[in-house]
Amino acid sequence: MLASGTAGIGLDILPFVDLSKLGGIILKSVTLEPRAGNPAPRIWEISCGVLNAVGLENPGVDALVRDVIPRLGSCGCAVIASIAGQTEDEYARCAEKLTECSAILAAIEINVSCPNVKRGGIEFGSDPDAVSSVVRKVRAATGLPLFTKLSAAVSDIVSVASAALESGSSGLALINTLPALAIDRVRRKPRLGNVTGGLSGPAIKPVAMRCVWECFKATGAPIIGGGGVMNASDAVEFMIAGASAVSVGTAIMRDARIPLRIVEELPRMIAETGATSVSEIVGTLRLDSTDS
Amino acid sequence: MIYGKSAGEYTAGVLVKNEETGKNIHLLAFRIFPSSKNHAQRRVDENSKISNPVSRKHAHGAPPLRPYPGQFYHFLCSENDSFERILRRPLSALDACGWETECTVNAENRSGNDFLLYFLVEIAGVGTQWLCSLEEGSRVDMLGPLGRGYPFVSFLKQAGCGFHTGEVSREPFLQEEISRNRDQKGGCASEGALKNVLLVAGGMGIVPLYFAALELERMGRNYTMIAGFRSKDKLFHGLNSLKGDVRIYTDDGTSGTKGMASDGLSAVDLSAYSVVFTCGPTAMMKAAHFMADAFGVPCYISLTSRMGCGIGLCGCCVVKGAKKNLRVCSEGPVFIASDFFK
Numbered sequence: 001m002l003a004s005g006t007a008g009i010g011l012d013i014l015p016f017v018d019l020s021k022l023g024g025i026i027l028k029s030v031t032l033e034p035r036a037g038n039p040a041p042r043i044w045e046i047s048c049g050v051l052n053a054v055g056l057e058n059p060g061v062d063a064l065v066r067d068v069i070p071r072l073g074s075c076g077c078a079v080i081a082s083i084a085g086q087t088e089d090e091y092a093r094c095a096e097k098l099t100e101c102s103a104i105l106a107a108i109e110i111n112v113s114c115p116n117v118k119r120g121g122i123e124f125g126s127d128p129d130a131v132s133s134v135v136r137k138v139r140a141a142t143g144l145p146l147f148t149k150l151s152a153a154v155s156d157i158v159s160v161a162s163a164a165l166e167s168g169s170s171g172l173a174l175i176n177t178l179p180a181l182a183i184d185r186v187r188r189k190p191r192l193g194n195v196t197g198g199l200s201g202p203a204i205k206p207v208a209m210r211c212v213w214e215c216f217k218a219t220g221a222p223i224i225g226g227g228g229v230m231n232a233s234d235a236v237e238f239m240i241a242g243a244s245a246v247s248v249g250t251a252i253m254r255d256a257r258i259p260l261r262i263v264e265e266l267p268r269m270i271a272e273t274g275a276t277s278v279s280e281i282v283g284t285l286r287l288d289s290t291d292s
Numbered sequence: 293m294i295y296g297k298s299a300g301e302y303t304a305g306v307l308v309k310n311e312e313t314g315k316n317i318h319l320l321a322f323r324i325f326p327s328s329k330n331h332a333q334r335r336v337d338e339n340s341k342i343s344n345p346v347s348r349k350h351a352h353g354a355p356p357l358r359p360y361p362g363q364f365y366h367f368l369c370s371e372n373d374s375f376e377r378i379l380r381r382p383l384s385a386l387d388a389c390g391w392e393t394e395c396t397v398n399a400e401n402r403s404g405n406d407f408l409l410y411f412l413v414e415i416a417g418v419g420t421q422w423l424c425s426l427e428e429g430s431r432v433d434m435l436g437p438l439g440r441g442y443p444f445v446s447f448l449k450q451a452g453c454g455f456h457t458g459e460v461s462r463e464p465f466l467q468e469e470i471s472r473n474r475d476q477k478g479g480c481a482s483e484g485a486l487k488n489v490l491l492v493a494g495g496m497g498i499v500p501l502y503f504a505a506l507e508l509e510r511m512g513r514n515y516t517m518i519a520g521f522r523s524k525d526k527l528f529h530g531l532n533s534l535k536g537d538v539r540i541y542t543d544d545g546t547s548g549t550k551g552m553a554s555d556g557l558s559a560v561d562l563s564a565y566s567v568v569f570t571c572g573p574t575a576m577m578k579a580a581h582f583m584a585d586a587f588g589v590p591c592y593i594s595l596t597s598r599m600g601c602g603i604g605l606c607g608c609c610v611v612k613g614a615k616k617n618l619r620v621c622s623e624g625p626v627f628i629a630s631d632f633f634k
Contacts, residue, residue, distance in 0.1 A: 005606065006600070006601060006605055006606045007605060008604060008605035008606065008607075012603065012604040012605050012622065013603075013605055016603060028607070036612075036617055037607065037610060037617065039612065040597055040598070040609075040610065040611045040612070041597065041598040042598065042607070042608045042609070042610065043379070043598045043599070043600050043606075043608035043609070044598065045377065045378060045379045045419075047376060048375045048376065048378070049378065050378055050379060050600070052600065052606070052608055054606070054607045054608060054610070057607050057610060057617065201375070201378055202375040202378075230375060231373075250378065252601060252605065252606075253378070253379055253380075253600040253601040253602075253605075253606055253608075254368070254378050254379065254380065255302070255368070255433075255435075256601070256603065256605075257302065
C-alpha cells in the first residue's frame with residue numbers, strides 16, 4: 001500500500017504508479033477545513049532518513065469527496081482516506097462526509113499521531129482515553145472499516161492500540177513519523193520551518209517493527225505496518241512481525257517505482273522463508289532457540 | 293514533439309563530461325536514451341488505466357522528453373540500493389541537444405543521435421558533492437524533465453495543444469498555461485511576445501536563463517542578459533559564446549562591471565522589453581518584478597526550495613505565495629512574479 005502523505009491526495013501519482021498492481025493507496029490526511037500547513041523549509045534529509053513538517057496541508061474533506069475520490073473509483077486498488085482534526089467532532093464529521101464515498105472507499109484511517117500540528121494529532125494519540133474517545137465518535141459516524149494510525153512516541157503503544165480496538169477500530173496502522181529535531185550548527189537554527197518534524201525512512205524501521213510485533217502479539221488485530229520500507233525484504237520482515245499489509249511512504253520520494261518493485265519481488269522473498277503465501281507468514285516471528 | 297510538464301520519466305543518464313568550471317561548480321553532461329529503454333516506465337504506461345497521455349505517447353522508442361528552459365531533473369545522488377542520501381536533488385537543465393536543435397555547449401562531445409543534457413552544479417552538500425565526484429561513464433538515475441519552465445509557448449505549441457486554434461487541450465497543465473498566458477498583461481500567448489526578452493540572473497540562477505538565451509537564439513529572438521556573480525571564479529564561461537547582449541556584473545569587480553545584477557537592472561530601459569525572465573536571490577527577483585511591473589512588462593521568476601518527491605505528491609517544497617501556497621516542483625519552479633510577491 002502507499003502510505004498516507006507521500007502519495008499525495010491521490011491524482012498526481014497516477015502517471016507514475018500503476019495502482020491496479022498495488023494493494024491500496026492511503027490518501028493524505030484531510031481535515032474538516034482546508035489547511036495551509038507549515039512554513040518552509042518542510043523537509044530535511046538525515047542519514048538513512050528524512051524529517052518532514054508539512055503540517056497536514058490539505059484542501060479539506062469536502063474537496064476530497066467532491067473532486068478526488070470519485071476519480072479514483074477505477075484505479076484498481078483499495079482506496080483508504082485518512083482523517084485528522086483538532087477536536088473529536090472534527091474527526092467524526094470528516095468520517096461522516098467520507099461515508100458518502102463508501103462505494104469507492106475501502107476504509108478510513110484515523111490519524112491521531114501527526115507530530116507536526118499544534119493541536120490534535122499526536123496530542124490525541126499519546127493518551128489511550130483520548131484515542132478511545134475519538135475512535136468511538138468516528139465509529140458512530142461511519143460504517144466503513146477503521147484503521148487507527150498510532151505514534152511510536154508513547155510510553156505504551158499496546159495500551160493505545162487496545163483502546164482504539166476496543167472503541168471500534170477494525171485494525172491499526174503503524175507507525176507515524178517520530179517527533180525529531182535537526183539543527184544547522186553554524187546558524188544555530190532549526191533545519192525546519194516548524195522547528196521540529198517527523199522522522200521517517202530506514203532509520204525508524206526497527207522502531208516500527210517492534211511496535212507492529214508488540215501490538216500484534218497483544219491484540220491479533222489486522223495491522224497495516226510501515227516505517228522505512230524500502231524493498232521487498234523490509235515488507236516481508238514487517239509481515240513476520242505481524243503486519244497483514246505493508247505501507248510505503250518515504251521510499252516514494254526517492255523512487256515512485258519502488259512499490260511496484262516490492263510487489264514483483266514479494267513472492268521470491270516469501271519463498272525464501274519457506275512459506276508460499278502472505279497469510280502463512282503474518283505474525284510468525286519465531287522465538288524458539290533452534291537455528292533452522 | 294511533446295514537451296511535458298510534471299510527468300517526467302525515469303531515465304538512466306551516462307555521465308559523458310564532468311568539468312570543474314568554477315570554484316565548486318561543475319559542468320555535467322549526461323547522455324540519455326530513447327524511452328523504449330525505459331522499461332519500468334513503459335510498463336506503467338502500457339498497463340495503467342489512467343496513465344498520463346504525455347508519457348504514454350513516448351513509450352515506444354520515441355525520443356526521450358526534451359526539457360525546455362526552467363524545467364529540472366531530479367537526481368538520485370547515491371547508489372540505487374543505498375539508504376544514504378535518500379532524497380533526490382533537483383537540478384535545473386542548462387541545455388539539451390540531440391533533438392531538433394544542435395548542441396551549443398561543447399558540441400564536440402556528441403556523436404550520432406545522442407541526446408545530451410547539460411547541468412551546471414554548485415556543490416552545496418553531500419548530494420551534489422557525490423554527483424560532482426562521479427567519473428565519466430557513471431550511470432545516474434534521473435527523473436525528468438519536471439516542473440513548469442519559462443513560457444516558451446513554442447514548445448507547447450509544437451505539442452499540438454491548439455494555442456493558436458483556440459482548441460482546448462486535454463492536458464490540464466496546458467489549459468493553465470494558456471489561461472495564465474492570456475491573463476497576463478501584454479502576455480505571452482504567442483511566440484511574438486518573446487520578441488525582446490530581458491534575462492536577469494544572479495549566481496546559479498544563470499542556469500535556466502542561459503538555457504533560455506540559447507533557446508531565444510535558436511528562435512532568432514533578441515534578448516539582453518544581465519548576469520551577476522559573487523566573483524570571477526563563480527562565473528560561467530559559457531556566457532562568452534552567447535550571441536546576444538550579455539552584461540556581466542561581479543560583486544568584487546573581478547570580471548565585468550563591479551556591482552550586482554540589480555545595478556544592471558537599473559541601467560536598462562524596461563519599456564524596450566516584452567517580458568522579463570529572472571532567477572536568483574529573492575531580493576533580486578523582487579526588484580526585477582517591481583521594475584517590470586512599473587512598465588507593465590510581465591515578469592517570470594524561478595523559485596527553489598528543499599524538495600521531496602519532485603512530482604507534486606508530498607507537499608514538502610511548498611512555499612507561501614501571494615495568494616495561496618505554491619508547490620515549487622509541480623506548479624513551478626517558474627511562476628509569474630505576482631503569484632509570489634505581494
